[in-house]
Amino acid sequence: MLFNSIDFAIFLPVVFILYWFVTNKNLKLQNTLIVVSSYIFYGWWDWRFLSLVLYSSLVDFLIGIALGKEENPTKRKILVTISIVGNLGLLGFFKYYNFFLDNFITAFSFFGQEISARSLNVILPVGISFYTFQTLSYGLDVYKRRLEPTKDFIAFSAFVAFFPQLVAGPIERATNLLPQFYKARSFSYIKAIDGLRQVLWGLFKKVVIADNCAEYANMIFNNSADYSGSTLVLGVLFFAIQIYGDFSGYSDIAIGTSRLFGFDLMRNFAFPYFSRDIAEFWRRWHISLSTWFRDYLYIPLGGSKGGTWMKVRNTFIIFLVSGFWHGANWTFIVWGALNAIYFLPLLLLKQNRANLGTVAEGKLFPGIRDFFSISLTFALTLFAWIFFRATSVGHAFSIIGEIFSPSIIHAVELPKVSYVVMLLVVVFIMIEWIGREGQYAIDRLEVRWSKPMRWALYYGIVIAIFLFAGKGQDFIYFQF
Amino acid sequence: MKKLFLNILYFGIPIILFAFIADAFLTSQLKKSRKDEFGIWNDIYNGKVNSDIVVYGSSRAMVHMDPRIISDSMHESCYNLGINGHNFWLSYLRHKELLKYNKKPKLIIHSVDIFTLTKRPDLFNLDQFLPYMLNNQDVMDATISYKGYNYFDYHLPLLRYVGKYKTIGSIFKSMLRPSASDSGRYRGYSPQNHAWNDDLVKAKRRFADFRVDLDSASINLFDQYIRECISSGIELVFVYTPEYIEGQEFVKNRDEILGTFRQFADKYNLLFLDYSDDTLSFQKKYFYNASHLNKDGAELFTVKLVNDLKRNSYEADSGNSGNSGNATRKSSKSVN
Structure with missing residues (x-):
């Protein structure tokens, strides 16, 4: 469902009325309404892909619970790896399968090896990059003990599928959005x-x-x-x-x-x-994604704390990955690289926060x-x-x-x-x-x-x- | 909450009132307009087409056949219903609405071309449907499958005018200066005085191997239309109007497409006049692009066409065979 459509203009007041007048006395019911309406919102495009949203919710919910119970560091690492592989695997298949396949074929043919592999007619599910990153952040936060795992599957499903931001963000952190589903909301004019x-x-x-x-x-x-x-x-x-x-x-x-x-x-x-400057641009453009990469990629890689080489490496990694996140095309990678090139002088001269x-x-x-x-x-x-x-x-x-x-x-x-x-x-x-x-x-x-x-x-x-x-x-x- | 609802109500009531009033005003103005396709639709819905001979087809029909020449020569009233940028689906809509609001024509000259039996995804020049689409099932059936309007546009006031600032602006312009709404079309015919342009060069640059895929739904509808015409006693003639030779060579499966029309002509014993090899198709000076004749070319062509029609259709029994178009001749019009 598009925000700028009559469908949404009808959908929104209906959900609003049900939310504040029918389900307002019961938090669980209110959250259930959010899940149901979010699934309707998403299913309006293609109901088949609802299974992916459900899969993403279920995997990270269960891993979250397991992480909450598990104290053994090795087992915790295995669990968070399952979450990462589960989410990125989903994204990789739907978004990047054909890209990697085409590039492998091209690379092999460059070296004189003709390989035949069939590209799949994979339809890209709307918003997959957004909700997989959102659920991924939950698993990582629970793993890092920044967040208590939730035992409320309805609240967690509502957090993953919350219709206003499900298909194009902002990519919310569980630390900010999930607790809002635990508390009763009161209407504010x-x-x-x-x-x-x-x-x-x-x-x-x-x-x-x-x-x-x-x-x-x-x-x-x-x-x-x-x-x-x-x-x-x-x-x-x-x-x-x-x-x-x-x-x-x-x-x-x-x-x-x-x-x-x-x-x-x-x-x-x-x-x-x-x-x-470009550093300021990236603090102001698609903030939820830039900060996501900062918190879950750049800082774990060492951020700008190491030597010059590490700063250069980390900057390129974050911008290249950010470019690649946008789509399976070399154009996005070049776009990311260009931004890294723009950003580096500011970082090296310590002008990135000027x-x-x-x-x-x-x-x-x-x-x-x-x-x-x-x-x-x-x-x-x-x-x-x-x-x-x-x-x-x-x-x-x-x-x-x-x-x-x-x-x-x-x-x-x-x-x-x-x-x-x-x-x-x-x-x-x-x-x-x-x-x-x-x-x-x-x-x-x-x-x-x-x-x-x-x-x-x-x-x-x-x-x-x-x-x-x-x-x-x-x-x-x-x-x- | 009450305050919110009251504010939404107070804010929304003027908008709803405005929607009804503005819709009535804009629609009534467009129903008087002579500008571009509005004038043609207005003639159809006001029963002003009422002609013995009508021309159907795309822009090639619209700019190639002069109703004045056809009327003068054949002594019957004529109207050109060629619709710019569209293929058969919209011609069929015009046909249905024509029969509903006007007298039945005796003869339809149907200009066919490589795109007739295809369907484009977008609703080209979608503004033309504004005055007659509200709660009009025929228009909705014919146009809703294109990318253009949605269900609510056909049923809610003013919604279809959203974003149509050019058309709304033209309404006010024509109120201030009535001559601004005259599109210079004569009974649908739109003569073009343009010089040769670079459309073909651009097309060649863009498409090395240009092929047109015929659409089975369009073919089925075309077949249904032919049967309807025959069963209601309307004489139907297919015409492939002149096409500049370089443009003919550009479309790789052109023969296959023309073959489809020949098959229809054979199947229903209809006349098919093909001007692909006519001398006009080899003279660049009569075209402004590969598919469209300029005014001089169109007038020369219309004269040729009426002569061929007379020979092949109205004087068929005399056995005259001096037509310039390559004609496939019918022998019978009956159909079960």
């Missing part, structure tokens, strides 16, 4: 209104900004050979805005929806395109230095996005070749209506800039604006969605 506001803003980002940008980004990337360097640059820009609007919009809807049910999810985006606060806090405009830092960081990000969006590494290089050719000064070849989209993007960036000190762009309205002003803005957003909603595009991150 302030929280619910704030949630609705965030849902509205997320919808705007998704259907107005991302879906419209997608139309032109797809047109340009899918026919890149037909366009000049200048138009290709615009295509990359459209994609950068698309992926941000799409993914952060989804996260806003997920977080806002959770708040309607009394849950607090972690923040996933913090205005990343206003970052002054920009921790909000840019130009309390000011309307950034200083010249900040402006140039933001522009340079954005340009580097754009360059990396070319690999992320291209269908192959060769495709990415052909686009880069055209961008760095004399055709960069040719007039842009796009239909006039694309100017409407550009205007919307400019308005969107302005709103984001003004609201950059909040959790999301319009979250401080309650204290700053009077009710008529707020409602005028909400109606404005509704009208913008009505008029400018783009052609329904799938959320990009569903494929990951």
